[in-house]
Amino acid sequence: xxxxxPLAWLQLIRERIRLLVAxxxxxxxxxxxxxxxGFRDALFKAAVRFHESLNTxxxxxxxxxxxxxxxxxxxxxxxxxxxxxxxxESISPLYxxxxxxxxxxxxxxxxxxxxxxDPMAMALQVSDTPGWQNALKLSDHVLFxxxxxxxxxxxxxxxxxxxxxxxxxxxxxxxxxxxxxxxxNFGADGNLLTSDLNFLRMFPDRNPGLIDVGLVRVKPxxxxxxxxxxxxxxxxxxxxxxxxNDFAEFERSYWEKSTSIGFIFSLGALMGFIVxxxxxxxxxxxxxxxxxxxxxxxxxxxxxxxxxxxxVMQESLILxxxxxxxxxxxxxxLYTVIANATSLPVWMTLERAxxxxxxxxxxxxxxxxxxxRRVQAADPADIF
Amino acid sequence: MEPxxxxxxxxxxxxxxxxxxxxxxxxxxxxxxxxxxxxxGPSGSGKTTLLTLIGALRSAQEGSLRVLGQELRxxxxxxxxxxxxxxxxxxxxxxxxxxxxxxxxVQMAMDLQPHVSAKQxxxxxxxxxxxxxxxxxxxxxxxxxxxxxxxxxxxARALVAHPKIVLADEPTAALDKKSGRDVVEIMRNLxxxxxxxxxxxxxxxxxxxxxxxxxxxxxxxxSETTLSV
Numbered sequence: 001x002x003x004x005x006p007l008a009w010l011q012l013i014r015e016r017i018r019l020l021v022a023x024x025x026x027x028x029x030x031x032x033x034x035x036x037x038g039f040r041d042a043l044f045k046a047a048v049r050f051h052e053s054l055n056t057x058x059x060x061x062x063x064x065x066x067x068x069x070x071x072x073x074x075x076x077x078x079x080x081x082x083x084x085x086x087x088x089e090s091i092s093p094l095y096x097x098x099x100x101x102x103x104x105x106x107x108x109x110x111x112x113x114x115x116x117x118d119p120m121a122m123a124l125q126v127s128d129t130p131g132w133q134n135a136l137k138l139s140d141h142v143l144f145x146x147x148x149x150x151x152x153x154x155x156x157x158x159x160x161x162x163x164x165x166x167x168x169x170x171x172x173x174x175x176x177x178x179x180x181x182x183x184x185n186f187g188a189d190g191n192l193l194t195s196d197l198n199f200l201r202m203f204p205d206r207n208p209g210l211i212d213v214g215l216v217r218v219k220p221x222x223x224x225x226x227x228x229x230x231x232x233x234x235x236x237x238x239x240x241x242x243x244x245n246d247f248a249e250f251e252r253s254y255w256e257k258s259t260s261i262g263f264i265f266s267l268g269a270l271m272g273f274i275v276x277x278x279x280x281x282x283x284x285x286x287x288x289x290x291x292x293x294x295x296x297x298x299x300x301x302x303x304x305x306x307x308x309x310x311x312v313m314q315e316s317l318i319l320x321x322x323x324x325x326x327x328x329x330x331x332x333x334l335y336t337v338i339a340n341a342t343s344l345p346v347w348m349t350l351e352r353a354x355x356x357x358x359x360x361x362x363x364x365x366x367x368x369x370x371x372x373r374r375v376q377a378a379d380p381a382d383i384f
Numbered sequence: 385m386e387p388x389x390x391x392x393x394x395x396x397x398x399x400x401x402x403x404x405x406x407x408x409x410x411x412x413x414x415x416x417x418x419x420x421x422x423x424x425g426p427s428g429s430g431k432t433t434l435l436t437l438i439g440a441l442r443s444a445q446e447g448s449l450r451v452l453g454q455e456l457r458x459x460x461x462x463x464x465x466x467x468x469x470x471x472x473x474x475x476x477x478x479x480x481x482x483x484x485x486x487x488x489x490v491q492m493a494m495d496l497q498p499h500v501s502a503k504q505x506x507x508x509x510x511x512x513x514x515x516x517x518x519x520x521x522x523x524x525x526x527x528x529x530x531x532x533x534x535x536x537x538x539x540a541r542a543l544v545a546h547p548k549i550v551l552a553d554e555p556t557a558a559l560d561k562k563s564g565r566d567v568v569e570i571m572r573n574l575x576x577x578x579x580x581x582x583x584x585x586x587x588x589x590x591x592x593x594x595x596x597x598x599x600x601x602x603x604x605x606x607s608e609t610t611l612s613v
Contacts, residue, residue: 005484005488005491005492005495007481007483007484007492010483010484010488011483013483014482014483291481293477293479294479294480294481294482296479297473297475297479297481298481298492299468300439300441300468300473301468301469301473301492301493301496301541302465302466302468302469302496303496304465380436380441380468381436381441381442
């Protein structure tokens with residue numbers, strides 16, 4: 001017969017204002033945690049969007065390269081050497097650099113990443129502009145990343161009007177020959193895709209014999225990982241050979257481990273956790289304090305301490321569920337706003353929602369466990 | 385038959401060390417089953433302290449205090465809880481749970497009776513509230529009830545589980561003459577029906593006539609008064 005009356009629930013809804021404050025506080029903590037984790041995941045996801053759009057199996061880079069924003073070039077002949085291995089179907093070089101883009105509307109300049117590929121090698125998966133390979137064969141023609149930040153100008157809109165869009169990159173006049181989709185990341189606000197020849201026109205200082213990424217496609221049925229290992233062992237120490245997925249992981253681990261970004265966002269999430277815990281603790285502590293006389297009465301009637309611990313625990317679990325829902329909804333909306341405003345791939349995942357819900361329950365349980373000690377202050381001898 | 389409450393040479397102290405102060409001195413008394421006993425005495429004489437000792441809300445220190453056959457000196461927490469569950473308490477303030485209706489407040493006492501079915505418990509709660517005259521206020525919250533009505537809910541809560549002992553501390557203090565009288569009458573009638581023992585602490589001379597016996601406490605010492613009604 002114990003717990004026949006849902007005392008925890010009845011006590012919570014008795015104090016409407018306090019309940020709303022508690023829910024708002026928990027929702028705030030939930031939003032904070034979801035945002036921080038969301039940003040962190042978006043950063044990692046954005047950082048490897050380039051890698052994932054590469055149409056290749058094996059990648060060659062310089063051992064001195066640490067990330068896409070800090071690539072060191074290496075001799076192109078290493079790539080030609082790789083072409084000689086059994087199982088290799090084709091090779092193609094890829095040049096990377098950062099150029100200054102002039103906004104054609106307000107003439108301001110901003111840095112974006114320029115990717116130079118052999119247009120006939122199908123090095124990148126581009127679906128937005130059919131026949132883009134031929135378009136890039138023309139001199140000083142480029143594809144503009146439609147998901148670049150708005151500061152570069154309304155290029156996609158201008159392009160779709162059909163008028164030729166011309167502007168400057170690093171002082172050289174170029175024409176937009178089409179669009180592709182990659183998206184901004186924390187290192188580059190926008191991307192430009194062009195042919196290797198146009199790339200070298202844009203950056204006359206660059207030596208054609210030094211490339212940034214070597215792309216190697218293997219024949220069907222060949223184990224890319226084993227082949228990459230074999231190539232790496234033969235080519236020596238001045239080049240790193242890895243599969244495309246390892247290349248993406250290489251980039252990811254740079255941002256996660258070699259920069260403070262992963263740590264900062266985790267710390268931000270921890271802040272949310274602590275703020276939430278303190279709020280829930282305050283609410284539960286006040287709640288227990290307000291009910292001390294009533295609890296003392298119940299103790300006098302023969303209720304055990306465990307009953308009150310149960311009430312506090314139930315209250316904290318109810319609070320965590322009630323607070324998570326609005327926090328989840330608000331975060332969902334904020335993700336959409338942020339994704340639109342920043343071109344970062346921020347969206348809700350089941351994994352993250354589960355993680356934050358677990359953290360919320362932990363947070364409330366922890367706060368409840370501390371507030372429980374207050375129950376011992378209810379002394380049945382004081383009630384008369 | 386053993387008395388329901390049996391006190392022998394009971395001393396009680398508050399504080400420790402230099403501040404230790406004796407509040408109860410060598411008390412001895414017996415209360416038999418079914419008796420209604422009223423304890424009177426000035427404020428600060430130790431009446432409430434004795435009540436909390438009998439109710440197992442405080443640990444006995446010296447002497448012997450047997451309630452329902454259980455020695456309360458050196459008793460375990462579990463033994464104390466068992467005594468508490470067989471005791472009904474009526475407080476000066478009503479001490480109802482604000483978040484619960486009259487019915488739920490009384491139900492809280494029934495929830496401690498594991499051998500009573502939920503259906504049976506509900507029936508007894510409603511019957512008890514009818515018996516104290518609150519049949520029209522079953523689902524009212526405490527703040528919707530008058531002082532007298534709240535005290536009746538408290539009495540219903542104290543008696544619904546058919547306790548063997550009822551301890552009441554100034555049950556009429558916050559009530560006017562009429563409601564005070566009603567409350568005591570209800571307590572007496574219900575106690576008679578259930579055959580329980582009642583110990584009331586009061587200053588209220590208007591209700592002394594319900595008692596079978598009066599005892600008087602002064603400066604921590606007990607004396608028996610002959611009933612003059």
